[in-house]
Amino acid sequence: MNGLMDLHSHTTRCRHATGSMDAYVQRALALGLSDFGFSDHSHWMLHDSLKRYAMQADELDDYVADVQRLQAEYNSAGEQPFNIRLGMEMDFIPSRVGLAREVQRRHDWDYVIGSVHNIGFEKLQEAEMYTRWNIDDVCELYFHQVGMMVRERFCDIIGHFDLPKKMGSRPASGLLRYVEPLIPDLLASGIAVEINTSGLDNPAQEFMPGWEIIEALAAAGVPLTLGSDAHTPQQVGRHFAEALAGLRRLGVRQLVRFERRQPVAVPLDSIAPA
Numbered sequence: 142m143n144g145l146m147d148l149h150s151h152t153t154r155c156r157h158a159t160g161s162m163d164a165y166v167q168r169a170l171a172l173g174l175s176d177f178g179f180s181d182h183s184h185w186m187l188h189d190s191l192k193r194y195a196m197q198a199d200e201l202d203d204y205v206a207d208v209q210r211l212q213a214e215y216n217s218a219g220e221q222p223f224n225i226r227l228g229m230e231m232d233f234i235p236s237r238v239g240l241a242r243e244v245q246r247r248h249d250w251d252y253v254i255g256s257v258h259n260i261g262f263e264k265l266q267e268a269e270m271y272t273r274w275n276i277d278d279v280c281e282l283y284f285h286q287v288g289m290m291v292r293e294r295f296c297d298i299i300g301h302f303d304l305p306k307k308m309g310s311r312p313a314s315g316l317l318r319y320v321e322p323l324i325p326d327l328l329a330s331g332i333a334v335e336i337n338t339s340g341l342d343n344p345a346q347e348f349m350p351g352w353e354i355i356e357a358l359a360a361a362g363v364p365l366t367l368g369s370d371a372h373t374p375q376q377v378g379r380h381f382a383e384a385l386a387g388l389r390r391l392g393v394r395q396l397v398r399f400e401r402r403q404p405v406a407v408p409l410d411s412i413a414p415a
């Protein structure tokens with residue numbers, strides 16, 4: 142096991158991922174990951190009216206039981222530990238925070254990824270939206286909502302922090318200026334930011350967030366972690382060698398993983414060179 146963690150992955154319960162949960166775990170083992178976390182989409186996704194994007198409310202307990210079954214089967218201690226973590230990618234929707242908090246209390250999560258996928262009913266991951274909206278207006282509203290999520294201490298990890306760029310649109314003055322004002326609240330909250338490596342396979346063609354933002358977060362001391370946002374088993378750990386090389390170039394010394402909602406530091410020099 143190489144010390145690395147992949148904390149962002151989905152299951153067929155969200156209806157837009159493929160492969161058995163066992164297959165995701167097998168891929169994590171084949172890559173030598175030390176920590177592999179499931180983080181399927183929460184059932185209160187705002188744009189899930191067609192039931193295409195998220196698990197349904199009555200599937201939640203089965204999802205948790207499936208992860209626990211895999212933990213019993215695969216987790217191993219000793220010199221080369223391997224652990225499956227119980228997570229969920231929970232949509233931060235201001236009117237549904239009460240519902241989210243109830244789910245956060247109901248199970249013994251290792252971590253919660255907080256994500257903003259919508260502004261109002263607009264889906265940030267649909268290219269068509271950006272033909273109707275000015276990208277700066279999108280960023281203003283999106284990062285405002287992310288700031289609310291941070292101050293609410295909604296989650297342990299922020300998912301795909303600069304998501305508005307995913308479909309290829311970028312504000313002329315860059316994304317860093319939207320992120321910098323959030324750093325003091327981020328530090329106060331203790332929330333980590335994932336380096337979401339899926340961005341490289343999307344029109345954005347770079348990690349989410351990008352290196353300029355990663356550098357600013359690292360310099361400020363914001364904890365960082367890794368997630369592939371895998372929607373197929375083959376996507377587990379995607380582009381991690383590139384992520385690791387970039388982090389080493391920036392002089393980042395550690396990542397974090399999570400156990401029962403507590404961050405655990407993972408020194409980069411304890412991670413085998415990828």
Ligand SMILES: [Zn+2]
Nearest residue numbers: 151155157182
């Ligand atoms: Zn998804």
Ligand SMILES: [Zn+2]
Nearest residue numbers: 230256300301
């Ligand atoms: Zn997401």
